[in-house]
Amino acid sequence: MYEKKQYVFDGEKPVAAVVRNYSRTDFPELIAIQQESFPPPFPSELWWNEGQLANHVALYPEGAICVEIDGELAGSITALLTDFDPAHPEHTWEEATDNGSIRNHKPDGKTLYVVDICIRPKFRSLKLGHLLMQALYERTVQDGLERVLGGGRMPGYHRYADKLTAEQYVESVIEGKLKDPVISFLLRCGRTPVSVVPNYLEDEESKGYALLMEWKNPFGG
Structure with a gap:
């Protein structure tokens, strides 16, 4: 099992995590x-329920990770193992994650697929998402996997959908002309774009699109 203690910073003040x-x-x-x-407008039926969480800890506890600040739960990240064919990248979140229940987890899979990441709003200035993503990178190296993979929402896209295609929006974010709360965060975490995927998730802000992004194991795998 996994446990790591370190400090994050609230301004200039170190905070134990x-x-x-x-x-x-x-x-x-x-x-x-x-x-x-x-x-809202994020669909409430996509929030975790106890049945899904029970599957996470039973089927792949190594991919069920959280972060605490001063003893308070501040966020989580969840992943499963799967196979990925770069020649056929299109899929939906529901297909990839069994609608968040991960009953399709493949113990011998070589791709660590991110099901979800979320940070409590009051803790978002502490960059805890980076810690959680780093935990998946460490798992990828530890287990000799090929990559971390996942679809990043594009919640800023709805503001530009009338003038930019999803691909053009992503290109503008990568060029630094626009910022997207999720895609820009994932870029800072070291994830790189694979392809834009339509109809990935029922998400009005993203117009259903997601950017599939990966982190490849630098040691092979």
């Missing part, structure tokens, strides 16, 4: 964090 695997006792707080992190 613990990154670890989550368990059943964390479920109520994990659900509360989802509700705070993804308010």
